[in-house]
Amino acid sequence: MPIAESEVRWVKAPTLGLLDRLYIPAIIEGLGTTIKHIFQPPVTQQFPEERPDLPANYRGLHRLNRDTEGRVKCVACYMCSTACPAHCIDIVAAPAPAEWKDREKYPEMFVIDELRCIYCGMCEQACPCDAIELTSMFDLTGLTREEMMFDKEKLLSVFDQTAGTEKDPIRTKAGALSCASEPAK
Amino acid sequence: MLISTILTILIIFGALQALAGGLVYVERKICAFMQNRIGPNRVGPVGLLQILADGLKFIMKEEFVPHYADKSVFIIAPAIGLVCAMLCFAVVPFGATDNPADADYITHYQFIIAKNVDIGILFIFAVSSLTVYGIILGGWASNNKYSLIGGLRSSAQIISYEIPLGLSILGVVLMTGSLNLERIIWKQASGGILEWNIWFQPLAFLLFMISSFAECNRLPFDLPETEQELVGGYHTEYNGMKLAFFFLGEYTHMVTSCFLMVILFFGGWHFPFIAEADMWWGLKLIVFVAKMALFIVFYMLVRWTIPRFRFDQLMSLAWKVLIPMTLLNLVAVMFVKEYGITPWVLLPVSLGILVGAGLIASQPESKESPLAA
Ligand code: SF4
Ligand code: SF4
Numbered sequence: 235m236p237i238a239e240s241e242v243r244w245v246k247a248p249t250l251g252l253l254d255r256l257y258i259p260a261i262i263e264g265l266g267t268t269i270k271h272i273f274q275p276p277v278t279q280q281f282p283e284e285r286p287d288l289p290a291n292y293r294g295l296h297r298l299n300r301d302t303e304g305r306v307k308c309v310a311c312y313m314c315s316t317a318c319p320a321h322c323i324d325i326v327a328a329p330a331p332a333e334w335k336d337r338e339k340y341p342e343m344f345v346i347d348e349l350r351c352i353y354c355g356m357c358e359q360a361c362p363c364d365a366i367e368l369t370s371m372f373d374l375t376g377l378t379r380e381e382m383m384f385d386k387e388k389l390l391s392v393f394d395q396t397a398g399t400e401k402d403p404i405r406t407k408a409g410a411l412s413c414a415s416e417p418a419k
Numbered sequence: 420m421l422i423s424t425i426l427t428i429l430i431i432f433g434a435l436q437a438l439a440g441g442l443v444y445v446e447r448k449i450c451a452f453m454q455n456r457i458g459p460n461r462v463g464p465v466g467l468l469q470i471l472a473d474g475l476k477f478i479m480k481e482e483f484v485p486h487y488a489d490k491s492v493f494i495i496a497p498a499i500g501l502v503c504a505m506l507c508f509a510v511v512p513f514g515a516t517d518n519p520a521d522a523d524y525i526t527h528y529q530f531i532i533a534k535n536v537d538i539g540i541l542f543i544f545a546v547s548s549l550t551v552y553g554i555i556l557g558g559w560a561s562n563n564k565y566s567l568i569g570g571l572r573s574s575a576q577i578i579s580y581e582i583p584l585g586l587s588i589l590g591v592v593l594m595t596g597s598l599n600l601e602r603i604i605w606k607q608a609s610g611g612i613l614e615w616n617i618w619f620q621p622l623a624f625l626l627f628m629i630s631s632f633a634e635c636n637r638l639p640f641d642l643p644e645t646e647q648e649l650v651g652g653y654h655t656e657y658n659g660m661k662l663a664f665f666f667l668g669e670y671t672h673m674v675t676s677c678f679l680m681v682i683l684f685f686g687g688w689h690f691p692f693i694a695e696a697d698m699w700w701g702l703k704l705i706v707f708v709a710k711m712a713l714f715i716v717f718y719m720l721v722r723w724t725i726p727r728f729r730f731d732q733l734m735s736l737a738w739k740v741l742i743p744m745t746l747l748n749l750v751a752v753m754f755v756k757e758y759g760i761t762p763w764v765l766l767p768v769s770l771g772i773l774v775g776a777g778l779i780a781s782q783p784e785s786k787e788s789p790l791a792a
Contacts, residue, residue: 253777261721272449278455
């Protein structure tokens with residue numbers, strides 16, 4: 235549909251007067267702006283010493299949540315790896331041990347390639363039992379590619395590191411689909 | 420005499436290089452402050468050792484010459500740039516100098532390498548325009564389209580801006596009656612602050628400053644090295660010490676032109692009550708260098724304030740605006756000299772020329788107005 239003539243607004247460039255043509259007032263005005271900024275406090279964050287205050291929904295490194303008994307909460311449903319647009323989640327499911335009464339399967343292997351991940355958070359949204367979450371840890375480094383393949387133990391240890399902190403509280407409560415990380419209220 | 424000259428040369432040579440390093444630091448700091456940042460602050464206290472770190476980095480880098488480049492020219496080019504920039508400094512006074520008419524060069528040390536050169540300012544223009552060879556040869560030898568365009572732009576720009584640069588100071592030269600820089604300083608210093616040329620030649624000062632921005636390839640006119648269009652311009656292919664030579668040359672050029680502005684328009688080492696003609700040389704040196712430093716800071720402020728010109732704007736600014744204005748200014752000085760009118764007439768005349776140019780440019784019907792550029 236073409237744009238209606240009434241909606242088109244023609245803007246003309248402002249005509250420059252004598253003062254504008256001399257350029258000098260404009261330059262002085264510009265210098266005034268930049269000089270003003272010299273005396274404003276810097277906005278720099280001295281990164282390694284000062285840490286940024288990230289919002290709670292920041293999407294950083296993943297963690298695999300534990301349930302109340304400290305077991306991995308994941309039920310190996312493959313929802314996350316299906317949803318993942320970067321195809322970076324690799325799960326091998328196995329029948330859950332006999333004493334795990336609440337589920338049939340658990341992930342024998344659970345690897346996320348953090349180098350391929352685009353930190354979109356789809357996995358977190360897809361997970362039916364809130365087993366995978368993105369934390370606010372962002373400064374992960376590794377010397378090799380293998381180091382950046384985070385396996386189940388590593389992802390669980392991320393949970394142990396972040397669960398107690400204020401920044402990444404356990405966001406899930408008891409749910410119908412799975413066992414809770416925290417006791418149901 | 421000879422020994423003191425050699426010592427001066429060595430000190431100046433070292434000081435200029437150190438100064439260039441320092442200026443890079445100051446430039447980065449000022450830029451950072453203007454952008455509400457902190458700037459280099461990791462190496463040493465408030466990042467002061469950054470200068471050393473940068474220097475070391477330049478020295479330690481692999482000296483790489485692209486295999487398609489013209490090796491010998493590629494290596495010579497930065498040297499030409501640096502040497503020409505340094506050579507200019509030979510006739511620039513940088514501290515206390517006496518009246519060359521009755522100076523005693525044996526007992527009184529003069530803060531200048533080549534003393535009493537009667538063609539002083541001419542020498543500077545002659546040699547400084549040679550720096551364009553460094554740039555254009557560098558661009559050519561790199562055998563790279565971006566470098567070549569950068570080099571060509573530079574030559575066009577420098578040749579165009581040489582003219583207003585030279586013409587704008589002719590007024591000062593006429594009023595002093597000499598090309599000798601020491602004499603120009605002495606004329607202003609002996610007359611007090613009201614004899615400074617800035618009062619009689621404000622327009623010439625403005626034009627000279629604009630042209631020297633262009634001569635130094637400083638920001639509003641840094642078209643030879645526009646990062647956005649030309650990668651790095653003429654020094655795209657350069658790295659390590661060779662690149663550092665280009666930078667050194669550029670900063671030396673900048674220091675020279677700041678000294679020149681002080682000498683030509685702001686009385687050199689003279690400052691009322693603080694550094695009068697009969698006072699201690701140390702004060703004169705401090706005043707001189709402080710004035711020069713102010714200009715350098717101004718250069719840097721401008722660099723981070725004014726956006727870059729388009730190339731056709733740059734050219735029409737030089738040919739359609741600066742050159743006619745310098746000519747008019749020159750004619751005014753000639754009139755004043757010929758008819759013995761008080762030079763104070765030149766102050767309103769300068770203003771008049773400026774406003775007149777603005778009036779011509781702001782005529783609405785003129786599509787191709789000179790300042791619209
Ligand atoms: S954050 Fe996105 S890319 Fe990364 S693992 Fe989850 S779904 Fe895949
Ligand atoms: S979606 Fe949740 S429960 Fe399913 S495999 Fe992924 S992490 Fe495990």
